[in-house]
Amino acid sequence: MTVEDQIREIVARITHVDKSIITRESTFKGMKADSLDVVQALVAVEEAFEIEIPDEEAQKFKNFGDFVSFVEKQVAQKEKV
Amino acid sequence: MSLEGKLALVTGGGRGIGKAIALKLASHGADVIVNFFRRRDAAQKTANEIEALGAKAEIIRANVGDPAKIDEMFDMIGNKFGRLDILISNAASGVGRPVMDLDIKAWEWTMNINARALLLCAQRAAKLMDGRGGKVVSISSLGSFLAWPTYAAVGVSKAALEALTRYLAIELAPQGICVNAVAASAVETEALKFYVKEGLVKDSYHVTPAGRMVIPEDVANVVAFLCSEEAFMIRGQTIIVDGGTSVGLLSLAGKEDNEHG
Numbered sequence: 001m002t003v004e005d006q007i008r009e010i011v012a013r014i015t016h017v018d019k020s021i022i023t024r025e026s027t028f029k030g031m032k033a034d035s036l037d038v039v040q041a042l043v044a045v046e047e048a049f050e051i052e053i054p055d056e057e058a059q060k061f062k063n064f065g066d067f068v069s070f071v072e073k074q075v076a077q078k079e080k081v
Numbered sequence: 082m083s084l085e086g087k088l089a090l091v092t093g094g095g096r097g098i099g100k101a102i103a104l105k106l107a108s109h110g111a112d113v114i115v116n117f118f119r120r121r122d123a124a125q126k127t128a129n130e131i132e133a134l135g136a137k138a139e140i141i142r143a144n145v146g147d148p149a150k151i152d153e154m155f156d157m158i159g160n161k162f163g164r165l166d167i168l169i170s171n172a173a174s175g176v177g178r179p180v181m182d183l184d185i186k187a188w189e190w191t192m193n194i195n196a197r198a199l200l201l202c203a204q205r206a207a208k209l210m211d212g213r214g215g216k217v218v219s220i221s222s223l224g225s226f227l228a229w230p231t232y233a234a235v236g237v238s239k240a241a242l243e244a245l246t247r248y249l250a251i252e253l254a255p256q257g258i259c260v261n262a263v264a265a266s267a268v269e270t271e272a273l274k275f276y277v278k279e280g281l282v283k284d285s286y287h288v289t290p291a292g293r294m295v296i297p298e299d300v301a302n303v304v305a306f307l308c309s310e311e312a313f314m315i316r317g318q319t320i321i322v323d324g325g326t327s328v329g330l331l332s333l334a335g336k337e338d339n340e341h342g
Binding site: 035036052 | 119120121122144187
């Protein structure tokens with residue numbers, strides 16, 4: 001399973017949205033996620049990939065695609081180390 | 082007052098009140114394990130400051146809202162140190178909403194981090210203190226008995242934490258473990274910006290008889306005292322650090338009326 005698919009599963013579980021409709025353009029707002037959903041998604045992804053997502057970075061995510069791209073970079077960086 | 086040779090765990094010790102407590106304990110000679118959840122950089126900075134004071138420091142990541150992560154944290158402490166002398170249950174979170182907007186998810190998130198974590202951490206910590214005694218201090222808030230806008234979930238969780246502190250104090254007393262809480266009014270930290278609306282901050286300045294808001298060091302001073310042998314006979318209490326806010330509210334309101342009258 002790709003990083004994107006794993007994140008999609010996590011976000012779908014937390015927001016109770018069908019994962020098949022989560023695209024890279026989807027937004028948390030569009031998924032009717034509240035602030036706690038967002039925090040829980042960030043925490044779940046951090047724990048799944050053993051990475052850290054600073055709040056300042058998370059605030060820059062405009063959509064699901066931005067979230068995935070950030071995590072992919074972090075995971076790739078971690079693998080290099 | 083000396084905490085020389087003691088090992089302390091401060092949950093949420095990387096920032097704000099937790100950081101001030103960690104540094105205060107270290108300044109009295111304790112080695113400190115700084116628990117953090119999402120800000121490793123802040124925890125590492127706190128650890129560096131602890132070491133600059135001449136004490137030893139460790140950082141450990143754990144979400145205290147997750148029982149499995151609490152177990153992992155205490156497994157690590159048990160394996161590495163085999164003991165713990167001081168537990169400061171400080172990590173807190175919460176969802177700021179009016180009562181009618183609170184859902185089960187928000188309620189459980191807040192209760193699990195603020196109240197259940199004390200239960201689970203104290204259970205594990207007591208085993209590491211067994212036979213040698215120890216200190217447990219939980220960090221509460223005036224919101225446990227006052228009603229602030231959008232603070233219901235946190236306020237209730239803090240009331241539960243204070244009640245649990247009393248039960249722990251009685252049940253752990255035979256093991257030589259002293260358990261108390263410290264409750265502060267609005268403290269000048271980054272977290273305050275998240276939880277408290279601008280109006281409440283202004284009110285806190287206005288109604289504090291001591292003339293200023295509580296700062297993290299005010300809380301840390303009392304916590305350090307409760308961790309000392311001098312506080313041996315204080316058990317199950319919630320010590321209020323609020324510059325007189327909770328007892329002086331009405332008198333100051335009257336003073337304002339007179340000034341404007």
